[in-house]
Amino acid sequence: xxxxxxPAPAVPRTVPPxxxxxxxxxxxxxxxxxYLAPFFTLFVAFGLFPLLYTAFVSLYRVELQTPGDMEWRxxxxxxxxxxxxxxxxxxxxxxxxxxxxxxxxxxxxxxxxHLLNHRMRGRTFLRTAVLLPYATSVAAATLxxxxxxxxxxxxxxxxxxxxGIDPVDWQNGTVASQxxxxxxxxxxxxxxxxxxxxxxxQSVPVELYEAAAMxxxxxxxxxxxxxxxxxxxxxxxxVVVSTIGATQLFGEPLLLEGSxxxxxxxxxxxxxxxxxxxxxxFFHLGRAAAVxxxxxxxxxxxxxxxxxxxxxxxxxxxGR
Amino acid sequence: MPIAxxxxxxAVRLGAVVLTGALLAAxxxxxxxxxxxxxxxxxxxxxxxxxxxxxxxxxLYAEYERLHPGVTVKQTDTEDxxxxxxxxxxxLAGGGGLADVQGIEVGRIASVTxxxxxxxxxxxxxxxxxxxxxxxxxxxxxxxxKGGEVLGLGTDVGPEAMCYRKDLFEQAGLPxxxxxxxxxxxxxDGYLELGKRYKAKAPGRSAxxxxxxxxYSIMIGQEKERYYDASGKxxxxxxxxxxxAWDHAVExxxxxxxxxxxxxxxxxxxxxxxxxxxxLPCPAWMLGYIKGQAGEAGKGRWDVAALPGGxxxxxxxxxxxxxxxxxxxxxxxxxxxxxAPEQQTRLFEKQGNFPSATGAIDEVAGAKDPFFSxxxxxxxxxxxxxxxxxxxxxxxxxxIAQQITNALSEVERKGTSPEEAWxxxxxxxxxxxx
Numbered sequence: 213x214x215x216x217x218x219p220a221p222a223v224p225r226t227v228p229p230x231x232x233x234x235x236x237x238x239x240x241x242x243x244x245x246x247y248l249a250p251f252f253t254l255f256v257a258f259g260l261f262p263l264l265y266t267a268f269v270s271l272y273r274v275e276l277q278t279p280g281d282m283e284w285r286x287x288x289x290x291x292x293x294x295x296x297x298x299x300x301x302x303x304x305x306x307x308x309x310x311x312x313x314x315x316x317x318x319x320x321x322x323x324x325x326h327l328l329n330h331r332m333r334g335r336t337f338l339r340t341a342v343l344l345p346y347a348t349s350v351a352a353a354t355l356x357x358x359x360x361x362x363x364x365x366x367x368x369x370x371x372x373x374x375x376g377i378d379p380v381d382w383q384n385g386t387v388a389s390q391x392x393x394x395x396x397x398x399x400x401x402x403x404x405x406x407x408x409x410x411x412x413x414q415s416v417p418v419e420l421y422e423a424a425a426m427x428x429x430x431x432x433x434x435x436x437x438x439x440x441x442x443x444x445x446x447x448x449x450x451v452v453v454s455t456i457g458a459t460q461l462f463g464e465p466l467l468l469e470g471s472x473x474x475x476x477x478x479x480x481x482x483x484x485x486x487x488x489x490x491x492x493x494f495f496h497l498g499r500a501a502a503v504x505x506x507x508x509x510x511x512x513x514x515x516x517x518x519x520x521x522x523x524x525x526x527x528x529x530x531g532r
Numbered sequence: 533m534p535i536a537x538x539x540x541x542x543a544v545r546l547g548a549v550v551l552t553g554a555l556l557a558a559x560x561x562x563x564x565x566x567x568x569x570x571x572x573x574x575x576x577x578x579x580x581x582x583x584x585x586x587x588x589x590x591x592l593y594a595e596y597e598r599l600h601p602g603v604t605v606k607q608t609d610t611e612d613x614x615x616x617x618x619x620x621x622x623x624l625a626g627g628g629g630l631a632d633v634q635g636i637e638v639g640r641i642a643s644v645t646x647x648x649x650x651x652x653x654x655x656x657x658x659x660x661x662x663x664x665x666x667x668x669x670x671x672x673x674x675x676x677x678k679g680g681e682v683l684g685l686g687t688d689v690g691p692e693a694m695c696y697r698k699d700l701f702e703q704a705g706l707p708x709x710x711x712x713x714x715x716x717x718x719x720x721d722g723y724l725e726l727g728k729r730y731k732a733k734a735p736g737r738s739a740x741x742x743x744x745x746x747x748y749s750i751m752i753g754q755e756k757e758r759y760y761d762a763s764g765k766x767x768x769x770x771x772x773x774x775x776x777a778w779d780h781a782v783e784x785x786x787x788x789x790x791x792x793x794x795x796x797x798x799x800x801x802x803x804x805x806x807x808x809x810x811x812l813p814c815p816a817w818m819l820g821y822i823k824g825q826a827g828e829a830g831k832g833r834w835d836v837a838a839l840p841g842g843x844x845x846x847x848x849x850x851x852x853x854x855x856x857x858x859x860x861x862x863x864x865x866x867x868x869x870x871x872a873p874e875q876q877t878r879l880f881e882k883q884g885n886f887p888s889a890t891g892a893i894d895e896v897a898g899a900k901d902p903f904f905s906x907x908x909x910x911x912x913x914x915x916x917x918x919x920x921x922x923x924x925x926x927x928x929x930x931x932i933a934q935q936i937t938n939a940l941s942e943v944e945r946k947g948t949s950p951e952e953a954w955x956x957x958x959x960x961x962x963x964x965x966x
Contacts, residue, residue, distance in 0.1 A: 273966070276625050277647045292966075297959055358798070365802050383794075384945040469797065470612065476941040477948065477956065492618050494931065496966050 263508075270502040276495035289502035299503075301478050302486035305390065309465075309482060310458030313394035313401075318450060321402050322443075325409035326435060339410065342403035350463035354396050358468050361392045383469055386479040393480050396464045401457070405450050412446030413439060448522050452515055459511050460484050483507050577862050579607045580631035582616035584820045585687065585849070586883030592875055596866060603862060612796045613637050614934065624651050630854045632863035636684055638674065638848045639930035644684070645677045646927055653853040654681040658864040666873065670922040671888045675850050684850030685871040688885035690815035691916035692750050692844040694723075695822060698835045698905060700810040703735040710837040710907060720751065720780050723840040727789040730810055739791035742809040744781040744944045745937035746795055750813035751777035752933070753920075754844030759933070760926030766965070768932060769958065778940070778954070785944035792945045801825050813839070815846040816913045819884025823903055836907040843919035848888060886913045893917060928965055935960030 270290070273283040293299050328339055345353070360367045361382035369379040382392040420438050429437065440447075462484030465474050472493040474481025481489070483503065491500030579587075587593055593605040608631065610616035617640060623629045636644055644652060660682045664672055667686050675684040694717070698708045706726060707713055717723040727740035734740075741747055752758050752774060759768040768774055784790055791809045793800040803809060804825035812822065814836065822834060851867040853860050869875060876887035877895045884901070887893055899910030926932075939957035942948040948956075 276621050277643065279625055296963060298963065362799055362802075364799055364808065365806070381945065384792075384941075469794065470615070472614075473938060473960075476938045477946060490963075492622065493614075494964050494966065495621060499966065 266501045266504050269498055270505055272498045274497040274501075276491070276497055279497065282498075285498060289499050290506070292499065293502055293506065298478050298481070299486060302474065302481045302483050305474070305478070305480055306459060306461065306482045306484075309390050309393055309397075309461060309480065310455070312390055313397035313461075314451075314454045314458055316394075317398045317402050318405060318447075318454065320398070321405035321409055321450075322447075324402065324406040325413055326439065328406065328410055329413045339407065342406050344403065345400050346404040348400065350396075350400070351467055353400055354464050354467040357392070357396045357399070361395075361468075384476060384479070386477075389468070389475055389480040393461075393464050393468055396468075397458075397461065401454070405454070408450055409443060409446060412443045416442035444526075448518070452518050455514050455518065456511055459507065459514065462488065483510075573602045574604070575602060575859055575862050576604045576606055577633065577859055577866050578631040579605060579633040579635075579866070580609075580616075580620075581607060581635040582610045582613045582637070584817060584824065584883070584885075585609075585635060586820050586879055586885055587870060589820070590879050590882040592870060592879065596869060599869075600865075603866075605866065614930070617930070624648065624854065624856075627856050630856045632853065632857040632859045633867055634852050634854055635687075636850045636852050637930065638690075638850070638925065639933070641674050641684065641850055642925040642929065643927045644852070645675065645681075649677040649679075649681055649683060651855050652683045653855055653857070653860055653864070654683065655685065655853065655864060656680075656682050658861065658868075660685065660864070660868070663868065663871075666871075666889050666891065668888055668890055668893075671848070674925055675852075684852040685867050686888035687849045687851055687871055688817055688876070688879070689888045689917055689920075690753070690817055690845050690847035691886050691913040691920055692753050692813065692815050692839045692846050693836050693912050693916060694750075694811055694839050695814035695818065695834055695836050695904070696811045697807065697809075697833055699833045700735055700738055700807060701730070704730045704733045704810070706730055708835070710835055714838040717837075717840040720841045724780065724784055724787065724789065727784065727811075728787060731787070731789060734810075736807065738807055739809050740789040741784065741811050741813070742791050742793050742800065742803065743795060744785045744790050744940045746813050747784055747790075748777050748781040748937055748940055749846055749933065750815075750839065750844065751780060751841065753815070753846035753923075754839075754842055755923070756921040757924050759929055760924055762924050764926065766926075768936075768961070774936075778936070778950075781940050782943055782950045785940065790944050792941075794941070804830070813846075815848075816880070816884055816886035816909075817847060819901070819904070819909065823884075831903050832905055834903065835905045836901075836909055836912055838912060839916065843916040843921075845917075845920040845923060848886075880910075884909065886917060928961075931964040932961050935964060 269282075271285055271287070273285050273288075275281075324342060328335065328342070332338075361369075363369060363379060363381050363383060366382070368382070373379065380388050382388050416439060420442070421434055424434050424438050461482045465480050465482050465485050466472065466488065468480065469475065472485065472489040474485045474489075484507070487500050487503040487507065490496050490503055581587075588607055593607065596605060597603055610619065616635075617637070620630075620634060654677075663685065668689070671686040671689065675682065675686065677683055694713075696713070701708045706729060707716065713726075717726055730740050755771075755773040755777075757767065757771060758774060759766065759771075761767045791803060793803055793808070804822065805827070812818070814822065819836075822830070826834065851871060853863045853867065857863055871889065873887065873889040873891035873895065876885075876889045876892040879885050880887055880892070880896045881899055887896060893914055896910040897914050899908070900906050901909045936957050938960065939948075939953040942953045942956065943950055
């Protein structure tokens with residue numbers, strides 16, 4: 213990319229423009245904005261305004277039962293948050309569940325995409341089939357998984373029992389419950405990421421594979437030395453999207469037991485669920501707004517970190 | 533051709549504008565049309581409840597509709613009261629989507645009278661003050677606002693007893709007679725002692741009690757002061773009665789007497805049919821729930837005995853009419869009828885919800901229930917209702933109770949030390965109150 217390249221010569225118009233009335237000219241300058249207006253109207257109403265209003269609310273004590281009485285708190289909600297042990301617990305849970313769900317999910321998606329990239333029978337059917345879990349609602353999927361993970365009458369513990377493993381308490385165990393929540397996430401999102409990887413793989417030029425094959429590279433080496441480098445931007449994209457998704461994880465932990473505290477000892481309470489507990493369990497709207505802003509900043513930092521690492525890597529590559 | 537293209541472009545532009553307008557309009561309109569009013573005085577009264585009020589099951593709506601032609605009653609129901617309360621509060625704050633009649637649990641009524649009186653109809657407007665002598669004084673007083681507003685009419689109360697599985701007791705070699713048991717478990721220590729004997733010879737993998745959370749809840753129901761004192765001061769941490777209930781629950785948890793279930797969870801529901809526990813602390817309204825979960829197969833297997841450690845009260849409810857309701861007058865007429873002594877009597881006989889109307893309490897004294905092996909439920913619950921203390925109610929009762937039962941469940945299911953669990957409960961309560 214060079215910025216010094218001369219502008220492309222204007223393509224001569226084949227159709228002469230209509231007589232340039234003043235109204236028409238005005239419309240031409242205004243129309244791009246008009247086309248964008250629907251999006252921006254919606255964005256301002258449902259994106260920007262709530263964002264700013266949440267910041268405003270987070271500085272007050274507001275209770276759902278008495279939303280009219282707002283009491284100035286300053287940064288009180290934020291300091292209360294940082295002093296609350298359960299906030300840190302849920303921050304840690306968000307991180308551990310995020311890792312437990314994102315890493316296997318992306319690795320499996322990569323493997324599946326690699327398999328689906330081969331010529332085989334029923335390829336289109338299989339490609340569609342991997343997307344099916346993504347089309348299921350969170351609620352339906354989680355409720356089914358909650359049954360499967362039941363402690364006393366669940367299918368998974370029954371199967372474990374057949375091979376002589378004691379029943380696992382998938383609701384109350386800290387690690388076990390986090391695995392249960394992650395399983396739902398992995399099940400729902402692996403197919404989606406598979407398709408994204410698949411699309412990425414198909415944009416890797418075939419010539420590269422042919423050249424590698426001619427040099428005697430095995431399928432594995434081709435995967436590591438041709439596919440993976442070619443997929444780097446795609447992987448970066450899925451990592452960013454999964455990180456955001458993991459930070460906001462909410463439906464799965466809420467519906468596992470229907471507990472706003474994320475289990476009796478907050479063992480699988482994520483930040484999203486912590487926000488919900490503050491806002492709709494205890495009705496502290498100001499406190500919930502503060503959590504929302506902390507989450508927002510956290511996501512910004514995480515995505516920024518991702519971008520920084522990616523940029524540094526690509527610079528290193530370029531300098532090679 | 534250019535004309536057609538221009539026309540199409542205009543159409544697309546118009547379409548975009550119309551779409552935006554429609555979207556914005558959709559956001560602005562409130563949730564109207566929840567209950568359709570046909571012509572000719574047809575009215576649909578909506579009722580939104582939690583848990584098991586049992587009106588529909590007892591056929592009371594059908595009868596009301598028969599007595600009032602043109603009125604249709606439509607009920608929606610949430611099983612878990614905590615979920616119900618969340619959704620009710622959200623709708624109250626937004627002012628939309630409210631039913632004409634909303635049920636309120638006694639643990640929340642203080643929040644209604646102290647914080648939200650202006651969101652509910654003062655039923656004196658419709659002549660409710662004339663009903664005062666229908667109800668037990670404490671039941672009436674709890675739903676009265678600071679200015680004397682009548683904010684709800686009492687439905688049932690929750691006198692406490694102990695339900696138990698006769699067949700499981702027999703298999704474990706325990707006495708099954710309700711009188712004898714009542715003597716053996718006159719105190720909570722006696723109850724836990726029997727539990728240890730049961731555990732030694734328990735049939736299958738069944739446990740003595742469903743959860744230590746329900747054990748705690750039934751014990752705290754025997755106290756006058758629980759979380760607040762009469763002046764409204766928060767006292768739960770220094771309340772010796774609460775501490776005693778806590779210690780007993782901890783003892784049951786550590787002795788492995790509990791099936792470690794969460795009340796109202798799907799697993800808990802399944803456990804009724806599977807016979808996972810031998811005793812279940814039961815306020816009167818639990819009888820209907822047991823029948824529903826255990827089904828026909830449970831008939832004659834269950835029995836009811838007097839509660840260890842004296843009488844208590846757990847729960848009971850009110851029916852209210854929100855300010856934002858559509859058919860306030862019709863709603864009031866419905867709740868006046870539903871809470872009248874005759875209907876409360878019928879409800880108890882069919883479903884087991886114990887009446888709060890004084891007239892009905894004498895009426896049901898002789899009631900027996902074949903499902904519970906013919907136990908004299910009218911006498912057992914009637915005696916408990918008379919002897920139960922009048923509880924001091926506070927705004928955050930329900931939330932504090934939830935934090936304490938959560939902490940006890942940690943001891944029960946995760947082996948957390950009682951000291952740590954207590955400090956977790958304290959943290960939880962601090963979060964709750966803010």
